[in-house]
Amino acid sequence: MRAFVVAVFAFLYLPIALVVLFSFNAGHHASEFTGFSVQWYGKALSNPFLVEALKNSLFIATASALLAALCGTAAALGLQRIGARTRALFDALLGAAIVVPGVVIGISTLVALVQLFAVVNPFLASLWPSDQPPRLALGYGSIIAAHGLFSMALVTMIVGTRLGSLDRNLVEASSDLYATPLTTFRSIVLPQIMPAVTAGFLLAFTFSFDDFIIAFFVAGAQTTLPIYVFASIRRGVTPEINAIATIVLAASVLLVLLAQWQLGRRKPSP
Amino acid sequence: MTAVPDIEFRAVTKRYGTVTAVSGIDFAVPPSAFVALLGPSGCGKTTCLRMIGGFEQPSEGQVLIRGRDMAGTPPYRRPVNMVFQQYALFPHLDVEENISYGLRQARPRLTSREIASRVGGALETVQLAGYGRRKIHELSGGQQQRVALARALVNKPAVLLLDEPLAALDKKLRTDMQIELQNLQREIGITFVLVTHDQEEALSMSDFVCVMNGGRVVQLGQPSEIYDEPADLFVAAFVGKTNLLSGKVAGLSGDRVDVALADGTVIAARKRVPLGRDEAVSVSLRPESLSLSATGEGRLKGIVRNRIFLGSTAEYAIEVQGIGSLLAKADHVIGQGNLFKPGEPVAIGFAAGAPLAFPRPKNNGTNQREDQHVEILS
Numbered sequence: 205m206r207a208f209v210v211a212v213f214a215f216l217y218l219p220i221a222l223v224v225l226f227s228f229n230a231g232h233h234a235s236e237f238t239g240f241s242v243q244w245y246g247k248a249l250s251n252p253f254l255v256e257a258l259k260n261s262l263f264i265a266t267a268s269a270l271l272a273a274l275c276g277t278a279a280a281l282g283l284q285r286i287g288a289r290t291r292a293l294f295d296a297l298l299g300a301a302i303v304v305p306g307v308v309i310g311i312s313t314l315v316a317l318v319q320l321f322a323v324v325n326p327f328l329a330s331l332w333p334s335d336q337p338p339r340l341a342l343g344y345g346s347i348i349a350a351h352g353l354f355s356m357a358l359v360t361m362i363v364g365t366r367l368g369s370l371d372r373n374l375v376e377a378s379s380d381l382y383a384t385p386l387t388t389f390r391s392i393v394l395p396q397i398m399p400a401v402t403a404g405f406l407l408a409f410t411f412s413f414d415d416f417i418i419a420f421f422v423a424g425a426q427t428t429l430p431i432y433v434f435a436s437i438r439r440g441v442t443p444e445i446n447a448i449a450t451i452v453l454a455a456s457v458l459l460v461l462l463a464q465w466q467l468g469r470r471k472p473s474p
Numbered sequence: 475m476t477a478v479p480d481i482e483f484r485a486v487t488k489r490y491g492t493v494t495a496v497s498g499i500d501f502a503v504p505p506s507a508f509v510a511l512l513g514p515s516g517c518g519k520t521t522c523l524r525m526i527g528g529f530e531q532p533s534e535g536q537v538l539i540r541g542r543d544m545a546g547t548p549p550y551r552r553p554v555n556m557v558f559q560q561y562a563l564f565p566h567l568d569v570e571e572n573i574s575y576g577l578r579q580a581r582p583r584l585t586s587r588e589i590a591s592r593v594g595g596a597l598e599t600v601q602l603a604g605y606g607r608r609k610i611h612e613l614s615g616g617q618q619q620r621v622a623l624a625r626a627l628v629n630k631p632a633v634l635l636l637d638e639p640l641a642a643l644d645k646k647l648r649t650d651m652q653i654e655l656q657n658l659q660r661e662i663g664i665t666f667v668l669v670t671h672d673q674e675e676a677l678s679m680s681d682f683v684c685v686m687n688g689g690r691v692v693q694l695g696q697p698s699e700i701y702d703e704p705a706d707l708f709v710a711a712f713v714g715k716t717n718l719l720s721g722k723v724a725g726l727s728g729d730r731v732d733v734a735l736a737d738g739t740v741i742a743a744r745k746r747v748p749l750g751r752d753e754a755v756s757v758s759l760r761p762e763s764l765s766l767s768a769t770g771e772g773r774l775k776g777i778v779r780n781r782i783f784l785g786s787t788a789e790y791a792i793e794v795q796g797i798g799s800l801l802a803k804a805d806h807v808i809g810q811g812n813l814f815k816p817g818e819p820v821a822i823g824f825a826a827g828a829p830l831a832f833p834r835p836k837n838n839g840t841n842q843r844e845d846q847h848v849e850i851l852s
Binding site: 384 | 527528529548549550551554555556558559560562563564565566575576579580625626629
């Protein structure tokens, strides 16, 4: 039994450990370790295509996480006020949204966006006075929208859980102490749910930063870091790729840990 | 012209769906009084308090605060403050920020010096000077209770609402807080409305007790009135301990009735509601109104089964043939060996005005159990 567990963990983590190890390889080949060096990190970060992809990824992750945090929190707050039965339905739908495979989300978002563009673009063109009407197309916007949509379900769930454990008496006490609903939200509810919102933001960021499948479908001409890695792997695995992978891994682990820490903060007292 | 009452309920009914929590309540609370809303859980007392606070709106009728109809006025526009059952202190704010919360909402804004001085005063009032920078979770239950009190009082409300504020404290602390609350109320001179299911608390702290049952006000009066002249069987049984003896009306004369008890003994009782001949009644006899003697000079005779010696008093459970067990309470005088022992026969006497007869509720008066004495411990 113990050997089995060791085997499972080895299977899970050995490849990752190897990637990290080989990112510090002095040699040119991914298969033999010839000495310790950080040269591949330098190479990776001086590759303009890679830096461009990294910037894209950071921008998209930030934007989609912000969108998810805002909309997800608003949705969670709204769900507080509806009837129990409708709420159960929404909760089930949220859960479903999270387990839908990325391929399905990717392809359905792509289809939906293309259909939308087919309707909107001619309409925009008919309104525009000059010959060069703006055209909606796949790109930053579509990736941000697709990622934001998926992460929103995540944020709604996390913030909703926190709201559920929020003491209703606190809201009433604030109202009793002459605070308007807006003030109550700002000075009581928001501080209480902020750790959940932050955690949701961080998880959404991590998701978007790592995601390849959905981005691949809706990216159009844009390149995100995972897409760049995928493309360059076809030219062979170089230690440069290992270095990028290690950077992404470190960043992701850091963000997830940060999110966990946020969720654990100031748990409502029993 | 009488003064405008601080709180007035006019035919207030509150329904939740098909459930009626409060039905047709009318009462007025005189200014600067300490009022207790007393009743078992589910009697509607908390609903009444929440309607004063503005957290619930009456389905019918009006709630007036200092003569103003509060219909549609949200909690944050009402001149009342509440001490919540679990205190509901803001966990992310410290003691000072909690107490100043209400003051900081005032428009036009108060100066920070004014706020600081009032918070300091409030902290002193509740004997927590120097605790301003403490976090809420660093405080004991009793201290949190004081912060909740200070947070409400610092706003100088017209009425202070207290929702079972002492329920979470241990007995010693509770007694201390009872005295402190009474002193505070006298000092500040505003109306306190206390919700409690603890009849002892209600009797000991308040100027007026409003006894509620099944969504209605059963009796409103001073604590001694409630105890001595209960309006019905429920109040007699709920407020304080009493013995309930079942019997039948054997004779009527003015405000007196003769009641034939289960064993055939006929005793004279006062009545507070009209009774008919042969009507099934319960006679309430307070334990302390019974006097015990060994000599046989009494209306009822029994045998001591248990003795509970409490120092200043002693309580006896006395078995009376054909009636059941009666609880008697006797003062104990030091040096006077007047304690009865279990197994001893005693004669039970009582003053003429002590027994009170009430009509027995029809729905549960049929079984034999009713013939047993019912001892109510709240």
